[in-house]
Amino acid sequence: MNLRPDPTFHPTAQLAMQAPVENYAFTVMLSPDGEQSDGIAVVDVNPKSDSYGQIVHKVIVPHKGDEFHHFGWNACSSSLSPLTGHAFLERRYLIVPGIRSSRIYIIDVKDPLKAKIHKTIEPEEVFAKTGYSRPHTIHCGPEGIYVSTLGGGGEDGTDGPPGIFIMDCETFEIIGRYEMDRGEQDKHYDFWWNLPQDYMVSSEWGLPPQFEGGIVAEDLLSNKYGHKIHFWDLRARKNIQTIDLGENHQMALEIRPAHDPAKAYGFCGVVVDTTNLQGSIFTWWRDDDGKWQARKTITIDPRPEDADNLPELLKGFGAVPPLVTDIDLSLDDKYLYVACWGLGEMHQYDVSDPMNPVLAGKVEVGGIARGAAHPNGKPFAYGPQMVEISRDGKRVYWTNSLYSTWDDQFYPDDEGGQMVMANNDENGFHLDKDFYVDFPEGLRSHQIRLEGGDCSTDSFCYPNV
Amino acid sequence: MGWPLAVSAALFEQKTAALLRALVALAVGHFLAMTAILLPFSMMTALVEWEQHLRIGAGLLVIALGFYLLINRRHPRFLARVKPTRLALWSFLAAMAHGAGLMLVPIYLGLCAIDELDAGHQAAGALMASNMGTAVLVAVAHTAAMTLAGGALAAGMYFWLGLKFLSKTWFNLDVVWALSLVLVGLFGIWSAV
Numbered sequence: 101m102n103l104r105p106d107p108t109f110h111p112t113a114q115l116a117m118q119a120p121v122e123n124y125a126f127t128v129m130l131s132p133d134g135e136q137s138d139g140i141a142v143v144d145v146n147p148k149s150d151s152y153g154q155i156v157h158k159v160i161v162p163h164k165g166d167e168f169h170h171f172g173w174n175a176c177s178s179s180l181s182p183l184t185g186h187a188f189l190e191r192r193y194l195i196v197p198g199i200r201s202s203r204i205y206i207i208d209v210k211d212p213l214k215a216k217i218h219k220t221i222e223p224e225e226v227f228a229k230t231g232y233s234r235p236h237t238i239h240c241g242p243e244g245i246y247v248s249t250l251g252g253g254g255e256d257g258t259d260g261p262p263g264i265f266i267m268d269c270e271t272f273e274i275i276g277r278y279e280m281d282r283g284e285q286d287k288h289y290d291f292w293w294n295l296p297q298d299y300m301v302s303s304e305w306g307l308p309p310q311f312e313g314g315i316v317a318e319d320l321l322s323n324k325y326g327h328k329i330h331f332w333d334l335r336a337r338k339n340i341q342t343i344d345l346g347e348n349h350q351m352a353l354e355i356r357p358a359h360d361p362a363k364a365y366g367f368c369g370v371v372v373d374t375t376n377l378q379g380s381i382f383t384w385w386r387d388d389d390g391k392w393q394a395r396k397t398i399t400i401d402p403r404p405e406d407a408d409n410l411p412e413l414l415k416g417f418g419a420v421p422p423l424v425t426d427i428d429l430s431l432d433d434k435y436l437y438v439a440c441w442g443l444g445e446m447h448q449y450d451v452s453d454p455m456n457p458v459l460a461g462k463v464e465v466g467g468i469a470r471g472a473a474h475p476n477g478k479p480f481a482y483g484p485q486m487v488e489i490s491r492d493g494k495r496v497y498w499t500n501s502l503y504s505t506w507d508d509q510f511y512p513d514d515e516g517g518q519m520v521m522a523n524n525d526e527n528g529f530h531l532d533k534d535f536y537v538d539f540p541e542g543l544r545s546h547q548i549r550l551e552g553g554d555c556s557t558d559s560f561c562y563p564n565v
Numbered sequence: 566m567g568w569p570l571a572v573s574a575a576l577f578e579q580k581t582a583a584l585l586r587a588l589v590a591l592a593v594g595h596f597l598a599m600t601a602i603l604l605p606f607s608m609m610t611a612l613v614e615w616e617q618h619l620r621i622g623a624g625l626l627v628i629a630l631g632f633y634l635l636i637n638r639r640h641p642r643f644l645a646r647v648k649p650t651r652l653a654l655w656s657f658l659a660a661m662a663h664g665a666g667l668m669l670v671p672i673y674l675g676l677c678a679i680d681e682l683d684a685g686h687q688a689a690g691a692l693m694a695s696n697m698g699t700a701v702l703v704a705v706a707h708t709a710a711m712t713l714a715g716g717a718l719a720a721g722m723y724f725w726l727g728l729k730f731l732s733k734t735w736f737n738l739d740v741v742w743a744l745s746l747v748l749v750g751l752f753g754i755w756s757a758v
Contacts, residue, residue: 101638101737101739102737103736103737104732104733104735104736104737105732105735107732109732110732111728111729111731111732112728115728115729180569180731180732180735182567182569182570182572182573183570183644183645183647183649183655184640184644184645186640187732187735187737188737188739242645242646243642243645243646244642270639295649296573296577296649297649298648298649298650335645335646335647335648335649336648361577362576362577561573562572562573562576562728562731563573563576563577565576565727565728
């Protein structure tokens with residue numbers, strides 16, 4: 101507990117953009133086959149430092165086979181909420197779940213160079229207290245730390261629907277399930293909210309048997325992955341509306357609401373449209389009658405490709421699907437970055453008008469049957485995936501692995517973990533030649549968190565002025 | 566208590582009127598919390614012969630709450646489930662959870678100054694009525710003071726300083742608050758014996 105609010109908590113997104121820039125990034129390192137332990141890499145992102153662009157510290161966990169994926173902070177700007185007034189927490193701990201093991205590590209990063217494990221929550225405790233498994237997205241909010249899960253109970257996680265559970269933000273005790281009325285929600289992936297307007301939006305990937313062993317082509321072609329987004333009364337813990345994006349819109353993943361809480365819209369990325377292999381972005385918004393609406397506002401076409409160059413899974417299609425696997429919105433709600441993991445492209449859309457996004461920039465690196473090298477000449481395995489934007493919107497970082505078994509299906513010949521960065525400046529959106537992190541042998545990389553918060557962490561409680 | 570809510574309300578609606586409306590809602594909730602605690606005590610003060618016991622008891626109660634808040638520094642989680650639009654309810658619950666009403670009890674009991682009255686000749690009913698009047702007065706005075714102080718902060722933030730000052734002026738007063746409860750309790754007991 102501090103006497104003053106943590107200096108990394110900001111009332112508005114605008115103020116967060118003006119705050120000092122990040123010196124460190126925390127990036128997931130995962131062992132795809134469980135041969136090694138997973139960990140968190142601390143990457144120096146201060147261009148003035150001698151170790152710029154290097155992994156300067158690693159927190160390696162004692163277990164194997166956790167499969168790290170997403171993670172988040174114990175506290176963020178949501179602590180400045182005028183309602184819950186928990187302003188004196190410290191942004192100090194990273195909550196890192198293993199999506200394969202259901203184990204959760206709490207990592208103390210107060211001193212990034214000496215980051216260490218603070219507490220471990222064993223899978224049995226997660227199962228017993230929540231009936232959920234495979235914890236995934238982390239957000240800090242009014243009742244504590246909210247954790248979305250991908251699986252329900254039982255060995256394969258299909259005994260009951262997955263959902264969200266709440267953890268205490270100081271003791272990290274698991275308190276219990278979030279939902280009081282889940283409506284028709286039966287799959288889960290991401291969630292985020294608007295705290296003052298008191299709504300939450302959640303999305304769907306698929307159930308554990310549909311992803312743990314690799315993508316199930318039959319399920320995909322018969323549209324059995326998730327294709328709905330759910331709107332919740334956040335504090336009443338009740339699903340108030342479900343929008344079906346259409347069953348051909350398979351895998352509605354990342355939810356990115358506008359950061360300014362005075363706005364009532366946001367975006368959701370859809371991995372693939374099974375009718376034409378397009379990737380797409382939906383804009384969702386609340387209309388004048390208070391009803392939620394969603395409309396497809398961005399489509400990205402597949403690229404025709406000779407079947408000989410394609411992995412087994414795609415040979416029959418003769419094309420490379422874009423595979424929109426991650427999106428991220430800058431704090432000024434101006435640019436939406438869209439990772440096309442299949443094409444090997446990172447798109448930058450100007451979403452100043454959220455109903456009419458305009459492609460503003462594009463970077464090519466990696467990609468199926470293309471494998472574009474980094475501007476420094478080094479290889480980039482797979483394609484651009486988890487993307488994170490600096491608070492000031494000037495630097496965009498990303499890594500390359502989607503999910504262990506899926507990497508191997510879409511890129512059977514690739515291996516390796518890389519993290520790169522693109523600048524967004526007067527020369528437009530372009531890769532930085534000097535920032536290229538190669539991960540240790542046998543480890544891949546996934547989500548990135550920036551010191552002091554980033555564009556997919558903090559929820560702001562006051563409107564921009 | 567709750568002045569950042571008034572700033573937030575005004576910013577959302579872009580209207581000064583929203584700031585005032587929020588302050589009124591917060592004041593109503595706070596006032597109700599005060600009276601909810603003070604009124605039962607005002608009725609009990611009719612039990613004149615127990616007057617000293619009552620004052621010592623109330624003092625001990627406030628001290629106990631102060632110590633409880635010192636040891637248990639967790640924020641009440643039920644406040645996180647109140648809808649952002651229910652400001653009066655939030656204000657009522659927040660005041661209850663922090664013992665703001667209870668804090669006034671020793672002061673209020675001291676104000677009743679029953680010992681100066683020729684209690685034996687007073688109808689219990691009349692005494693109760695006058696004590697209830699005092700209770701309401703104490704609650705009004707307290708709520709007015711709080712609303713003025715909070716309103717000044719909220720207006721300062723909204724009109725001149727801007728939100729940058731929100732995180733700069735927000736101090737952790739949990740310990741100070743708990744200690745002040747203990748202090749008020751001690752004062753109540755001291756004045757009773």
